[in-house]
Amino acid sequence: xxxxxxxxxxxxxxxxxxxxxxxxxxxxxxxxxxxxxxxxxxxxxxxxxxxxxxxxxxxxxxxxxxxxxxxxxxxxxxxxxxxxxxxxxxxxxxxxxxxxxxxxxxxxxxxxxxxxxxxxxxxx
Numbered sequence: 726x727x728x729x730x731x732x733x734x735x736x737x738x739x740x741x742x743x744x745x746x747x748x749x750x751x752x753x754x755x756x757x758x759x760x761x762x763x764x765x766x767x768x769x770x771x772x773x774x775x776x777x778x779x780x781x782x783x784x785x786x787x788x789x790x791x792x793x794x795x796x797x798x799x800x801x802x803x804x805x806x807x808x809x810x811x812x813x814x815x816x817x818x819x820x821x822x823x824x825x826x827x828x829x830x831x832x833x834x835x836x837x838x839x840x841x842x843x844x845x846x847x848x849x
Contacts, residue, residue, distance in 0.1 A: 752793035753816045755780065761817040763826040764802055764809075779803040799833065810834040 759771035759780070772790035774780055780787045781801040782794065794800075798813045810833040817829055 752795050754790065755782070755787060755792045755794050756790035758794050758813065758816060758829070759802075761820045761826065762829045763820070763823060764804075774802075774804075800830075 755775055756768055756772040759765050759774070760768040765771035765774060775787050775790045775792070778786050778788065779802065782792065782798055784799075784801070794813055796813055796815060800809075800811050800813065802809045802811065811830045812833055813829070814831055815829050817825060820826075
């Protein structure tokens with residue numbers, strides 16, 4: 726038994742609490758997933774986007790970067806000129822290459838803000 730009376734080895738890795746953001750195979754932090762899936766260049770940029778309301782999870786605005794994410798969740802991500810609708814498929818232990826990142830989600834739809842060509846033709 727250790728000095729604190731709780732047993733276990735001192736400095737031994739502890740199991741994550743059930744339902745925590747670090748549970749293996751379970752939920753993950755939203756900002757970590759957005760960074761690993763390469764939607765943002767840095768984790769802090771992902772956290773800022775979440776805090777500013779640019780990300781919705783299952784139609785509900787996310788305000789906390791540490792909000793948990795589950796496989797099957799649908800995210801709406803608003804960036805400079807486009808809005809992407811994606812489904813979370815998997816998690817990554819760390820940020821990998823583009824191919825690995827694309828395996829983490831399925832793109833459901835995307836609304837790219839392109840100039841309306843029909844309106845340009847109508848003016849001519």
